Amino acid sequence: MNQRPGGDAPSSPEHLPTQFSPADVEGPLYERWVERGYFEADAKSDKPPYTIVIPPPNVTGSLHLGHAFEHTLIDALTRRKRMQGFETLWQPGMDHAGIATQNVVERELAKEGKSRDDLGREAFIERVWRWKGESGGQISGQMRRLGDGVAWSRERFTMDEGLSQAVQTIFKKLYDDELIYRAERIINWCPRCLTAISDIEVEYQDDDGELVSIRYGEGDDAIVVATTRAETMLGDTAIAVHPDDERYRHLVGTEVELPLTGRRIPIVADEHVDPQFGTGAVKVTPAHDPNDFEIGRRHDLPSITVLDEHAVITAHGPFLGLDRLEARSAIVAALRAEGRIVAEKRPYSHSVGHCSRCRTTIEPRLSMQWWVKVGPLATAAGDAVRDGRVTIHPKEMESRYFGWVDNLHDWCISRQLWWGHRIPVWYGPDGETVCVGPDEQPPSGEGWRQETDVLDTWFSSGLWPFSTLGWPERTESLEKFYPNSVLLTGYDILFFWVARMMMFGLYAMDGTPPFSTIALHGMVRDQFGKKMSKSFGNAVNPLDWMDTYGSDALRFTLARGANPGTDVPIGEDWVQGSRNFANKVWNATRFALMNGATVEGELPPVARQSATDRWILSRLGAVVAEVDAFYDDYQFAKLADSLFHFAWDEVFDWYVELSKTTFQAGGEAADASRRVLGEVLDVTLRLLHPVMPFVTETLWTTLTGGESVVIADWPRAAAFRDPAAEAEIALVKQVVTEVRRFRADQGLQPGQRVPARLELDGTPLAAHEPAIRALLRLQPAGADFAGTASLPVAGAVVTLDLSGVIDVAAERKRLAKDLAAAEKELAQTSAKLGNEAFMGKAPEKVVDGIRTRRATAEADIARITAQLAALPQA
Template identity: 75%
Template sequence: MDGRSRPDAAGRTGVSRPHIRDSPGDGTTATRTSLELGTVTTPELPTQYTPADVETRSYERWVAEGYFTADPSSEREPYTIVLPPPNVTGVLHMGHALDHSIQDALTRRARMAGKETLWMPGMDHAGIATQNVVEREIAKDGLSRHDLGREAFVERVWQWKEESGGRILGQMKKLGDGVDWSRERFTMDPGLSRAVQTIFKKLFDDGLIYRAERIINWCPRCLTALSDIEVEHSEDEGELVSIRYGEGDDSIVVATTRAETLLGDTAVAVHPSDERYAHLVGREVELPLTGRRIPVVADEHVDPAFGTGAVKVTPAHDPNDFEIGRRHSLPSMTVMDERGVITAHGPFEGLDRFEARPAVVAALREQGRIVAEKRPYLHSVGHCSRCKTVVEPRLSLQWFVDVSPLARAAGDAVRDGRTKIHPPELAKRYFDWVDDMHDWCISRQLWWGHRIPVWYGPAGEVVCVGPDEEAPEGYVQDPDVLDTWFSSGLWPFSTLGWPDRTPELEKFYPTSVLVTGYDILFFWVARMMMFGLYAMDGRPPFQTVALHGMVRDQFGKKMSKSFGNVVDPMDWVERFGADATRFTLLRGANPGSDVAISEEWAGGSRNFCNKIWNATRFALMNGAAVGELPVTELTAADRWILSRLQEVTASVDAAFEEFEFAKVSDLLYHFAWDEVCDWYVELAKIQIAAGQEHTRLVLGHVLDALLRLLHPLVPFVTEELWRALTEGPSLVVAPWPTAEESLRDPSAEGEILAVQNLVTEVRRFRSDQGLKPGQRVAARLSLAGTALATHESAIRSLLRLDEPSESFTATARLDVNGIAVEIDTAGTIDVAAERKRLEKDLAAARKEAAQVAAKLGNEQFMSKAPDDVVSKVRDRAAQADQDIARLTAQLAALPAG
């Protein structure tokens, strides 16, 4: 074991947990008791919370104490989350910060609930991105990777990884990520590389990996195939050109945005039922500029309603055309090389594709082949996500995974409930993908990555080599590497030691929850599901896939450098603290929905942390303690706050189970601010001043539970306060609160609600009368015979109301639910100034009433305005009438003078 204090089977650690009933207590931690309350000592808490003074110190202590280290030999129920591995080249952005805040909240709560919790960290080697970074580095010295050679270049990449990669890991610590650093993994670690080689060979031997010529996404800059997720699409301006093929009655017009690919056309296709071209099907037309004759074929893929209803077919340069070509046995002619340079013999040979395009159009125009030109023409264009080069569909010899049986299994696992997608309505997107998945191109023409474990013999022999095997002498290994998504698809089990049956794999697989954005549901999640089911005997890698949305600005706009609205989470951590950054994100995190953020809201979250700090500091200065609560000495206020605590605890638990982090945050925000800080702390001041010592225990109990409930969301400030309050080792391993029905007290809740209503209304009334919040005035309260009679002292204290003298004369009166409140304001306010203020407000109210009355009396407005607009105007009219009546009454109640 690691020597840290671990929860027992009931979720308890060495920190005693207060109960209203008798508690056995293990005596391992000293807690303040009622016997010690005679002398109150002030804990060593600064007057204000400064995150920078707390966060690094707390995090380093958590790691040093081994609180995040999982024990596979434990008998506790496992709870596992694998961190979606960020790129080794990456830095923390707001999407990461949201993702990590959610995962940290889940794992911290699970750990506190007594589960053996593993949050597995690591990084992805990020093939293209990392290779590009290092290529740019060596280019500063005038070198290319070819100058270094493959072995030396790969060694240079490893060197860069050790010296400059993984910046994001330090940022994760700043955010407070409670990951098990002792198990940090990298997708090219020896163990993970062994897993990659093992599953490749298994797939190869099972006939699910093959090599073939297919159309793939190709980057002419990076000189490699790309996965779909590595292609970013945007609406770009181009030109739509309509071209006539053939002559006279045998001619046919096609339209294209890529005129240069005409050089590789091997057919024109029309729909089989399109009568306009029925006479041409099976015949040939002349392909302009080439002199070649190509057939007209009928294919169901063609949309007769789009354009002219006829399309050019270039099987080597378009994925749809490639499929048409296969169906009709058409030849595939490659007319440009890997750099996008035209190779077809003729006047265009040697031109770049974007130089060839206008040149081909000009030549067609000269021959009278151009029927129409539309520019600018907006259309979707794919770009390499790394270098932004326009992607070229290209016929290429590549390695593929036959995904049909794997995708079917991945769909079945969700359909039969082995894996649940949350929120459930997003499962349809998952099925749309896995039910129509195309074979996966897994080879990349890079040097950095997992080398494809296939070797070729001198006579064309092909052998796939496993991790414990050697290639025959004289064989040469395939030069390509695997798609990064291939190795990251193994992440949930390769990180736990697969293919060996390790204790970690037996304990922590399948993982409990995958937390990720809905935007990569198709790509990464589907691949992990396929590989997990295939490698782990039909056991899916996750019990639940919890999807969240994208982070957007306060106006709902996507964050983009071009919009100038990108926010660096590390900037917020520096300015507002990690807790405030996390809380801002979690307050907007509803399942599957996008999250809006703003700097103003981050400031509000910082204020919330300060509020908790100040309330706890006050409580400690007044002797708040954690110990066994008395049974018979509780006031209605004590019973109220304890009852509310149980309801909030139960609601928070239910919201956590549904991944409703916005609801969790909102519940705790309002309970902490509105009920604990604004009401109970104020009531506790009065009770402590009156000598009710048990209040210190109730206050300590409530703060103890509140800090535990808040800890998964805001771990740093809660840790600092809880340790000062309880003298316990750490909230990280403190037990999670559970609701206790015996502490529910509807009667006390109703009683204090009546106090709150009365105090709130009188405060508003005082303000209307021009009294300052701290100004004391005499008042008569008709509480006799009501449930509030026992609360008169507290009510007077909260409202700054003195007992009336014999000469008391009321100048203002308010009735609240049958209780009369009479106040003597004589001599306490500047009557002239107050009359002037009220008259000004009354004039404004009368002006508003006149304006809305004019609108409501305007027949044209009433007949044309939408119902909701008319309703709002009527509401304004009613409010104006109420304001006039209220202000008139206040003026009439002012003393003469």
């Protein structure tokens, strides 16, 4: 028997409204859960810990469908573990989102006719904090709407004092271990945001540009290169060809004049060049292309910067001061005038990087920045997965992880912003560089200044699994809840966030990885599989669907689409279907309560249970075990589907309906079935709770009188199984299903009553005759009964009297027409499959389709023939 926290008597079913209204129950229920502290985590508890962090959303953000999807899955995991007796911590918080937040506040300033420079750094940062307090973090309220069971008292922000101390601590440690350095390298530069940005903040799309082929040099010494960025030729310092390319071997080591400049540049041989692409020769601009930068380093080439931070030409000459796009057109025109353009292609579609924040085209740019030497850190992150300390789920995602960490380049961590963790480095008047830890005093005196750059947002979010628990202090929370149990996140940030947490966790926590399992999910897409985007017009505000259908419906839809590592298509009609399921759970439970379903007392002994009771209890035990296995394998779609079909198909559509005649008859059998139904509802509601928390809370507390299903025990898979009862009820379902199909084929209305004789003696079906008759609307055979159609099914015979019920002649004519169509289809498909010439040429997929069509035609012929035979004779 399930224990009921609080020990209250069950509420009266009359307390349940006739219809489930999510808007009336969701808000009050959630606040009650929070007030009672159900979601809080006690570091002093002797329960085993279960820790999972929220991937911190940007403080500028709002709840989009991807958040709702991810939060639903994390909440389901956490709620189940809480019910299983774990001390659960779902760690909430938000990321300060450097670029995004600074852009928001700068736009607000622009409305006032001001810029950040007008305020100065300190006043601007104060303005950002004020904005954060007033407008930031609206996502917290939206998380409550969704039902997120997070420990709100532990909410963290990546710019909090404690987390800032963690950032400064690990920066100092990395710096002292010579894993952080400052160097001039190629970075992604946004001319609008005026900062370096990370790879994840670059979005690539196909743009229409131009491809121009330019002739360098004259006569036999001429060489042609193609480029989409003609403006960068002003910074060329070499032409590169492959060492084995016979066409250019005689030119390697010579020089050629760079058009429009009068400068002479060398022709070098480098294996990076693809001799099969284009002309096999490439221009080398080390200051404005990452690949060219590496060629330049290998050949000791100078790097000439020709574009400033605003992407304006800085090279002296006629193009000085032009924007890069203006310069591109002007330079091509000048080259054309000199006869240097040998080919032009417009439009030329090619992949171009854009700033994800402002959509500006990214400019690769040589810049002095701060870097993390990731080699040893990445090796440790790879080893932790290879040696089994960390499991990636699904396993096929491991190759993507290894492909990243095994080839990771040093990480640019500096950003030219004001909002963020300022790099704790001071420069002295005589060229000194001092890195300062959180407990150290920065150098003072004339000429000392702090680095103006701030750290990449991913630097602080990479510390999230342990900085939120109080590190670098060895707090009780850190000892209890680190490492995290699982990280559940999208595969799209496997490289950018997950890998960084792995590197930092292993480094800071003495080789202990930040989590034991990485469970990766896909992206939410529309019902056609297309990426959701405002520009596509298919983006969905999840709050709209929650307002219309309820949070439970949205959550169940998202869980039911969540297959590990694969994208999730979702459409509004699917959410509507889940709302119908929530209503079905509500209405069926209310009906059961009105008819006496109870959890009071022990289950009746097996000997007092009917076959129907034993069947549903046997199926219940199997479903509990099945759901547990799916949870442990992060198979959310399968567990949701299993619960859907068990609840709707087996409990509500079969067990409840089969039990109605028992309830009507009364007596001990009815009392036993009412107790069994109460047990089944109790367990089913607890199984559904992690995914559908609101409707299950209302129904479970009404059914059991318990304090809350949030703190109820998770069901344990019973050892009880009754294959005989399952086989017996399978026969009942077969009879009912076949006769229903026959009735529908004959055009009978579902509620239309028909006289029938049931020959069930000697079969297990005999005990179920009252239920079978009730479900099939079959009246007893009277004295004037004239059997006109007999159906042998499941070892029994059901004979129906259809005289006067259907138009036999019209029905025979309709079936004959259907039979002729099926026979024609069979002949056509058989002919194709018997044609050797066709079979020798047709693709296997086409042949399989024809075989399927033939099998369907054969089944249709058998079915229709049986229906014709069952019709009354004229």
